[in-house]
Amino acid sequence: MTDASLLSRPADAAAAALAAGRTETLPRASEPVVTVVADVAGPSETAGSRVRGLAWRSLLLPWLLPLGLLLVWQFLSATGILSTAIVPAPSDIWDAARQLAARGELQHDILVSLRRVAIGFSIGALGGLQLGLAVGLFESLHDLLDRSLQMIRTIPHLALVPLMILWFGIGEEPRLVLVAMGSLFPVYINTVGGIRNVDPKLVELGKSYGLGRAELIWSIILPAALQPILVGMRYALGVAWLTLVVGETIASRDGVGYLVQNARELLRIDIIVLAIILYAIAGWLSDLVTRLIERRLLRWHPNYADRVKA
Amino acid sequence: MSGASVSLRSVGKSYAGRTVLNGVDLDIAAGQFVSIIGPSGAGKSTLLRLVAGLDAPSYGRIDLCATGHKADVRLMFQEDRLLPWRSVLGNVLLGIKGRKQDAGRILNAVGLQGRESEFPVGLSGGQRQRVALARALIHEPDLLLLDEPFGALDAITRAAMQLLLEQLLVARPRTVVLVTHDVEEALLLSDRVLLVKDGGVARDLIFDQPRPRHRGDPALATLKEELLDGLLTAERDLAAVARIETRMTT
Numbered sequence: 288m289t290d291a292s293l294l295s296r297p298a299d300a301a302a303a304a305l306a307a308g309r310t311e312t313l314p315r316a317s318e319p320v321v322t323v324v325a326d327v328a329g330p331s332e333t334a335g336s337r338v339r340g341l342a343w344r345s346l347l348l349p350w351l352l353p354l355g356l357l358l359v360w361q362f363l364s365a366t367g368i369l370s371t372a373i374v375p376a377p378s379d380i381w382d383a384a385r386q387l388a389a390r391g392e393l394q395h396d397i398l399v400s401l402r403r404v405a406i407g408f409s410i411g412a413l414g415g416l417q418l419g420l421a422v423g424l425f426e427s428l429h430d431l432l433d434r435s436l437q438m439i440r441t442i443p444h445l446a447l448v449p450l451m452i453l454w455f456g457i458g459e460e461p462r463l464v465l466v467a468m469g470s471l472f473p474v475y476i477n478t479v480g481g482i483r484n485v486d487p488k489l490v491e492l493g494k495s496y497g498l499g500r501a502e503l504i505w506s507i508i509l510p511a512a513l514q515p516i517l518v519g520m521r522y523a524l525g526v527a528w529l530t531l532v533v534g535e536t537i538a539s540r541d542g543v544g545y546l547v548q549n550a551r552e553l554l555r556i557d558i559i560v561l562a563i564i565l566y567a568i569a570g571w572l573s574d575l576v577t578r579l580i581e582r583r584l585l586r587w588h589p590n591y592a593d594r595v596k597a
Numbered sequence: 598m599s600g601a602s603v604s605l606r607s608v609g610k611s612y613a614g615r616t617v618l619n620g621v622d623l624d625i626a627a628g629q630f631v632s633i634i635g636p637s638g639a640g641k642s643t644l645l646r647l648v649a650g651l652d653a654p655s656y657g658r659i660d661l662c663a664t665g666h667k668a669d670v671r672l673m674f675q676e677d678r679l680l681p682w683r684s685v686l687g688n689v690l691l692g693i694k695g696r697k698q699d700a701g702r703i704l705n706a707v708g709l710q711g712r713e714s715e716f717p718v719g720l721s722g723g724q725r726q727r728v729a730l731a732r733a734l735i736h737e738p739d740l741l742l743l744d745e746p747f748g749a750l751d752a753i754t755r756a757a758m759q760l761l762l763e764q765l766l767v768a769r770p771r772t773v774v775l776v777t778h779d780v781e782e783a784l785l786l787s788d789r790v791l792l793v794k795d796g797g798v799a800r801d802l803i804f805d806q807p808r809p810r811h812r813g814d815p816a817l818a819t820l821k822e823e824l825l826d827g828l829l830t831a832e833r834d835l836a837a838v839a840r841i842e843t844r845m846t847t
Contacts, residue, residue, distance in 0.1 A: 492678045495651060495671075496692040496732075506691070510682040587682045587716040 407466025419478025477519025
């Protein structure tokens with residue numbers, strides 16, 4: 288066989304090359320080949336300290352990035368690379384916060400905003416939950432209400448601000464109504480979806496074990512739909528804060544939104560940035576609370592069983 | 598004899614125009630352990646669901662009869678159908694108020710003492726089916742319907758569950774209908790084996806070997822062969838029909 292004929296048959300050529308190149312590294316059939324998959328001395332202290340190390344890591348690691356950014360930010364401001372006319376230094380913001388706190392304004396505004404979110408969200412989420420339960424559980428109510436609700440849902444609720452002012456004036460009501468409307472639909476949609484996705488086999492089981500309608504809902508349908516409902520609540524809480532930012536720009540006399548409005552007129556960039564940071568902290572805290580609730584209520588769920596995260 | 602008797606009179610069921618059961622007549626005596634075997638899709642589970650009252654027959658009449666009270670029927674499925682958000686104890690007490698002591702006793706009987714407060718997610722497949730069994734038995738049902746309850750378990754766990762079921766039934770006899778495709782399981786446990794195919798009962802076999810039975814028993818082995826033959830012919834028939842159908846469509 289000539290070289291040319293070898294080349295014309297690529298499969299043979301490849302096999303020949305393989306054989307020539309690899310025979311030396313291939314073990315002989317008689318030699319045992321040992322692959323060490325794992326070699327652990329024993330379940331000693333190392334395992335425990337590793338778990339503790341992991342806990343510390345998941346506790347500290349999320350803070351690394353914000354703290355690092357803060358340090359870089361302070362450094363850039365201090366060296367003048369970042370003009371304080373554009374963004375104030377973190378230390379300036381801290382000073383502004385201390386001044387506001389000393390006059391009692393900061394605490395007051397934060398509390399007022401928290402109260403608005405709490406009231407608006409409670410009304411909206413409860414309404415969304417009730418509507419969702421009604422529509423999810425009763426076919427006739429689904430036919431009656433769902434289409435209308437879906438239509439209302441598509442309206443951006445912030446577009447209703449002028450209407451709200453006309454209807455309710457410039458008091459607390461338009462803000463609360465807006466926050467409630469923003470929180471209602473995420474909860475509604477997830478509740479309906481959660482109920483519709485309940486495993487029919489479990490419902491059948493409940494029926495064959497003689498559960499009445501109320502007990503079927505309480506023991507099987509609601510717990511099965513709980514996870515999506517809580518996801519809806521988390522999302523709604525985010526929308527509630529977003530709505531509040533807009534709502535508090537409507538002729539308000541207190542609240543974090545008012546703080547921003549006022550600071551803009553006085554050209555106090557430090558207070559504006561402070562307010563933005565406050566929103567970030569508020570969002571993070573409310574998310575943390577809902578996640579803690581989730582972990583408690585869904586502790587039976589394999590995905591939530593032993594995840595500790597803030 | 599305790600337990601409920603079951604009678605079916607020309608019971609038929611069709612789903613979306615397809616006939617699954619075709620005029621079944623069947624009498625099950627109180628306290629009898631009946632196994633239903635048959636090729637897949639022969640209507641075994643449908644028969645069980647009709648007796649359980651989960652589905653209504655297209656025609657025919659089904660009667661359950663217990664002495665002195667309405668027959669209590671409990672069903673156990675191939676999937677454990679445990680409520681994941683309830684503890685073991687909470688699952689056993691589904692639809693029951695109080696009676697924690699009874700639940701403890703029955704969990705003891707299925708070998709799950711001390712696991713009452715655990716969630717199902719931490720249990721193995723066999724343990725989960727034990728909880729499902731306890732949940733069915735705490736009602737002291739007159740009729741226990743088992744739809745391939747051990748089908749998804751490994752061989753050793755299945756053998757242990759069969760033994761457990763037999764012990765529990767010896768202690769408290771009741772009528773049992775077991776749907777299975779394990780011929781050996783049927784012969785180990787039952788007083789009577791029904792071979793269901795083509796929408797009806799093709800064979801009705803009384804099997805009164807003394808208990809406990811052993812897998813190696815020659816009488817059991819002979820019957821197993823015979824029933825397997827019956828099953829295989831049925832499967833072959835189905836395969837032949839499928840071949841003809843594909844030939845007709847292509």
